[in-house]
Amino acid sequence: MSNVNIKRLAAELNLSISTVSRALQNSSEIGQKTKERVVALAKKLNYQPNHYAAGLRRKQSNTIAVVVPEVADNFFSLVIDGIDMVAQTKGYHVLIFLTRDDYNKEVGFIRHIQSGRVDGVLISVSSESKDNEHLHELNKKSIPVVFFDRVFEDIPTAKITTDDYKASYKATKQLIDKGCKKIACLAIPETLLISRKRVQGYMDALEDNGLIVDTDLVMHFDTNDETIIYPIIRDFIDKNRPDGLFSSIEKLALLTYQSCASLKINIPNDLKVISFSSLKIAPLLQPPLSTITQPAFDMGKAAAEILFKALEDGKSDLKDDHIEMESKIVIRESSK
Amino acid sequence: MSNVNIKRLAAELNLSISTVSRALQNSSEIGQKTKERVVALAKKLNYQPNHYAAGLRRKQSNTIAVVVPEVADNFFSLVIDGIDMVAQTKGYHVLIFLTRDDYNKEVGFIRHIQSGRVDGVLISVSSESKDNEHLHELNKKSIPVVFFDRVFEDIPTAKITTDDYKASYKATKQLIDKGCKKIACLAIPETLLISRKRVQGYMDALEDNGLIVDTDLVMHFDTNDETIIYPIIRDFIDKNRPDGLFSSIEKLALLTYQSCASLKINIPNDLKVISFSSLKIAPLLQPPLSTITQPAFDMGKAAAEILFKALEDGKSDLKDDHIEMESKIVIRESSK
DNA sequence: CTGTTAGCGCTTTCAG
DNA sequence: CTGAAAGCGCTAACAG
Numbered sequence: 001m002s003n004v005n006i007k008r009l010a011a012e013l014n015l016s017i018s019t020v021s022r023a024l025q026n027s028s029e030i031g032q033k034t035k036e037r038v039v040a041l042a043k044k045l046n047y048q049p050n051h052y053a054a055g056l057r058r059k060q061s062n063t064i065a066v067v068v069p070e071v072a073d074n075f076f077s078l079v080i081d082g083i084d085m086v087a088q089t090k091g092y093h094v095l096i097f098l099t100r101d102d103y104n105k106e107v108g109f110i111r112h113i114q115s116g117r118v119d120g121v122l123i124s125v126s127s128e129s130k131d132n133e134h135l136h137e138l139n140k141k142s143i144p145v146v147f148f149d150r151v152f153e154d155i156p157t158a159k160i161t162t163d164d165y166k167a168s169y170k171a172t173k174q175l176i177d178k179g180c181k182k183i184a185c186l187a188i189p190e191t192l193l194i195s196r197k198r199v200q201g202y203m204d205a206l207e208d209n210g211l212i213v214d215t216d217l218v219m220h221f222d223t224n225d226e227t228i229i230y231p232i233i234r235d236f237i238d239k240n241r242p243d244g245l246f247s248s249i250e251k252l253a254l255l256t257y258q259s260c261a262s263l264k265i266n267i268p269n270d271l272k273v274i275s276f277s278s279l280k281i282a283p284l285l286q287p288p289l290s291t292i293t294q295p296a297f298d299m300g301k302a303a304a305e306i307l308f309k310a311l312e313d314g315k316s317d318l319k320d321d322h323i324e325m326e327s328k329i330v331i332r333e334s335s336k
Numbered sequence: 337m338s339n340v341n342i343k344r345l346a347a348e349l350n351l352s353i354s355t356v357s358r359a360l361q362n363s364s365e366i367g368q369k370t371k372e373r374v375v376a377l378a379k380k381l382n383y384q385p386n387h388y389a390a391g392l393r394r395k396q397s398n399t400i401a402v403v404v405p406e407v408a409d410n411f412f413s414l415v416i417d418g419i420d421m422v423a424q425t426k427g428y429h430v431l432i433f434l435t436r437d438d439y440n441k442e443v444g445f446i447r448h449i450q451s452g453r454v455d456g457v458l459i460s461v462s463s464e465s466k467d468n469e470h471l472h473e474l475n476k477k478s479i480p481v482v483f484f485d486r487v488f489e490d491i492p493t494a495k496i497t498t499d500d501y502k503a504s505y506k507a508t509k510q511l512i513d514k515g516c517k518k519i520a521c522l523a524i525p526e527t528l529l530i531s532r533k534r535v536q537g538y539m540d541a542l543e544d545n546g547l548i549v550d551t552d553l554v555m556h557f558d559t560n561d562e563t564i565i566y567p568i569i570r571d572f573i574d575k576n577r578p579d580g581l582f583s584s585i586e587k588l589a590l591l592t593y594q595s596c597a598s599l600k601i602n603i604p605n606d607l608k609v610i611s612f613s614s615l616k617i618a619p620l621l622q623p624p625l626s627t628i629t630q631p632a633f634d635m636g637k638a639a640a641e642i643l644f645k646a647l648e649d650g651k652s653d654l655k656d657d658h659i660e661m662e663s664k665i666v667i668r669e670s671s672k
Numbered sequence: 673c674t675g676t677t678a679g680c681g682c683t684t685t686c687a688g
Numbered sequence: 689c690t691g692a693a694a695g696c697g698c699t700a701a702c703a704g
Contacts, residue, residue, distance in 0.1 A: 003451065003452070003477075003697095005696095005697055005698085006697065006698065006699095007697075007698090015674080015675090016674065016675045016676075017675090017676095017697095017698085017699095018674075018675065018676080018677095018698095018699080018700080019673085019674055019675070021698065021699060021700090022673095022674085022699090022700095025699090029673060029674080030673070030674080031673060031674090034673080034674085046447070046450075046473065048447060048448065048450045048451035049451060049697085049698075050392070050451045050452055050453075050696085050697050050698065051448075051451065051452075051453050052388040052391055052392050052397065052452065052453070052696090052697080052698090053392055053680090053696070053697035053698040053699090054697075054698050054699070055388055055680090055698090056386070056388050056389055056392055056680045056681070056682090056696090056697085056698075056699095057679080057680050057697085057698050057699045057700080058680085058698085058699065058700095059680070061388065063431075070417070071407070071413050071416050071417050071420070072410075072413040072414045072416070072417040072633075073413070074408075077407050077408040077409070077413045078408045080407050080408070080432070081406070081407050081408040081434070084407070084432065084434050088434070088441075093431055093433075094431070094432050095399075095429055095430070095431055095432075096416070096420065096430050096431075096432050097429075098417070098420050098424070105424075111382070111384055112384065112387070114382075114384045115339065115384035115385060115386045115387065115681095116339070116386055116387075116388065116680095116681090117386075117387050117388070137382065141339075254616075254617055254620065257617075257620055258620070261620075279617075281590055281615075281621070284590065284593055284594070284597075284621050284622075285617070285620050285621060285622065286620075286621065286622025286623075287622075297408075339681095341680095341681055341682085342681065342682065342683095343681075343682095351690080351691090352690065352691045352692075353681095353682085353683095353691085353692095354682095354683080354684075354690075354691060354692080354693090355689090355690055355691070357682065357683060357684085358683090358684095358690085361683085365689060365690080366689070366690080367689060367690090370689085370690085385681085385682075386680085386681050386682065388680090388681080388682090389680070389681035389682040389683090389696090390681075390682050390683070391682090391696090392680090392681085392682075392683095392695095392696045392697070392698090393681080393682050393683045393684080393695080393696050394682085394683065394684095394696085395696070451697095452696095452697090
């Protein structure tokens with residue numbers, strides 16, 4: 001059962017190794033009959049080329065890295081699905097790196113990736129990332145990088161996000177239009193551009209509509225740990241009793257729902273909530289959750305397509321470009 | 337910016353390649369000062385070992401394959417999270433293969449994997465898998481495989497599932513205890529053992545409790561396409577008007593909820609639903625969804641641990657073993 | 673159309 | 689303690 005390799009095939013067929021190699025690649029310089037003989041034997045012996053040996057020689061891996069904070073998350077899992085969708089059509093494989101919002105892990109992964117491990121990288125940076133030296137290094141190493149959702153503006157490469165500012169502005173405006181006067185905001189770390197944009201949209205909407213921005217009503221969470229976040233949110237809502245709430249990510253909105261249930265605060269009568277969310281069953285929640293839905297799957301596809309285009313063109317440097325995709329805002333009221 | 341490799345380090349330090357290699361591996365046969373010099377330069381030049389070259393030589397990749405039907409799914413994404421959790425501690429990387437329930441893709445992936453691409457495989461087989469020759473091949477190639485959730489019993493290796501039969505039996509019993517007389521069952525393809533077990537649990541519970549098993553009330557779905565499934569479920573419910581429903585996977589239960597909303601059927605008054613589900617926010621649904629929750633994350637961890645144990649022990653053949661983990665059944669009533 | 677040869681970057685005998 | 693050399697499996701000049 002020793003592994004069958006190209007050498008073995010060559011020996012059995014009385015051909016040279018290179019001929020076999022070429023035949024397998026369907027090279028035009030090999031005779032038809034020879035090709036057939038080679039392919040036939042390869043199939044018979046269930047020959048599988050060694051991906052790594054080929055890659056080592058060719059200096060490419062046919063593999064891309066997807067670096068994300070988490071996978072058990074509606075948004076990221078949809079993005080990964082989209083990425084994989086196009087990767088499969090291109091004959092590429094997907095290596096997953098979960099940073100778990102740990103900056104050091106992210107740095108480690110990116111460093112590791114540099115040595116020809118992958119041909120390209122799709123990344124949504126971790127919450128704690130501040131210094132982005134590691135990403136600059138990667139960019140310099142002629143490994144194409146595409147940022148999605150959580151991006152670093154100052155790395156000159158392709159970036160793809162949703163219209164975070166605009167969507168947040170509109171969403172907040174919706175709350176105002178519904179009569180909310182005291183609108184809270186739950187957000188992820190300020191170190192993330194995406195977070196700053198969302199909060200800015202929220203603030204500007206307030207100001208433009210004659211409401212005062214009260215920074216006490218804006219909370220940033222640096223952790224992912226729900227057991228820590230939940231009591232904070234519950235407390236926050238209990239003390240401040242906002243009548244509107246804009247949430248920067250789904251998880252925070254769901255914790256708000258739980259908090260309200262426990263505090264006997266009626267949504268949406270006492271508190272209207274709108275949140276960025278990829279939750280498909282938002283309409284099945286009672287009360288249903290008003291959502292700002294990012295085109296996660298399509299974003300994954302788009303990001304991957306940009307990357308593969310660069311890979312196919314042999315261009316390692318992607319243009320410093322920022323694409324914004326449109327989110328969909330859906331207001332859902334109580335069905336009663 | 338040409339890539340810095342071990343050769344370059346050797347040249348700059350006036351050492352041989354092998355010495356550098358050994359120093360980097362902290363081999364005991366290298367002098368302390370030499371080690372320090374090497375490590376210092378490596379750090380300075382940001383040397384990153386070429387993973388593939390090392391793997392080629394060592395005949396191991398420090399990478400495992402995770403083969404699953406989908407990623408944008410609560411259950412699977414949690415499992416992947418668990419797998420990655422232990423992979424990270426072991427210094428392994430995770431290559432994701434999404435079969436999208438396509439048997440041919442699964443075969444292709446498994447074949448591809450055979451040639452040293454990965455050191456081990458964690459797999460939940462695709463719905464359409466019937467012939468498992470490809471899995472036998474893999475098993476023979478001395479690359480360890482662990483099945484989880486959707487397993488093939490006749491491949492002699494480690495398998496890990498939840499107590500599907502028992503949980504289904506209990507869940508169905510719960511419906512009966514609540515007074516349901518006409519209990520429907522929505523299931524995935526019969527080609528999957530897991531599906532047969534779940535349906536069997538349902539049927540046995542009916543029989544043991546004096547209810548007649550009506551095969552017209554059992555539906556198997558061969559597709560994943562919700563646009564196809566939804567109208568079928570809606571029709572099915574409309575025509576049969578069951579008073580209880582046991583669903584084999586979350587997605588089918590959610591489509592049931594939607595169907596009932598559109599048919600003005602009141603859950604749980606007219607129809608009590610219980611489903612296998614990894615949906616964390618099940619209690620936030622209105623009416624809340626009664627669930628059979630598999631320990632997805634822990635299953636991922638457990639499966640990975642079994643695999644790594646084999647890898648560490650250098651045993652390529654895993655014992656033909658079947659571990660069952662316990663699911664949690666939670667009945668949720670309307671809050672009114 | 674086919675074969676010879678050199679090497680991708682690394683590890684690992686085998687010699688000293 | 690260090691070095692020379694072979695080779696993992698494959699591809700790609702360079703010859704014929």
